[in-house]
Amino acid sequence: MGRCQGLVKALATVGGLGYAPIAPGTAGSLAGLLLGVLGPRAPGAALLVWVAAGFLIGVAASTAAERLWGTIDPSAVVIDEAWAMWAIMLSTPPVVSSGPMAAVAFVLFRAFDVVKPPPLRWVSRAPGGWGIMLDDLGAAAYTILILYGLAVTSHK
Secondary structure (H helix, E strand, O other): OOHHHHHHHHHHOOOOHHHOOOOHHHHHHHHHHHHHHHOOOOOHHHHHHHHHHHHHHHHHHHHHHHHHHOOOOOOOOOHHHHHHHHHHHHHOOHHHHOHHHHHHHHHHHHHHHHHOOOOHHHHOOOOHHHHHHHHHHHHHHHHHHHHHHHHHHHOO
């Protein structure tokens, strides 16, 4: 296997987590959750740059993985779930990184990712890595909106 193929597989499968025999998307989501909880938080505009760069890396890795494996949205590609959970953890108040709220974030994201409410199923049809990443971007956005709503209503 060439270096490029190895890098594509490592990125797209988040170090091999995508090969989990049961629920690879959940494994990828847990990796993103842990990175978001335990990793550094970027201030202000740097956060936007980190999240955008991660998204674009995900698009590139997912597109390359589709070409490499010759299939649309391979189940081993979990960079989308990992990126989305990481982005959720970075984009919400630090209180979300606590145990109970992090668990709520995880469950909400997985539910949105699996059910794909409108328009997520539609955006997942975009070509290549765009479709793979965009539905998770939408699931993350829905999750973030609910988390902010919970944070606002719980402080009244």
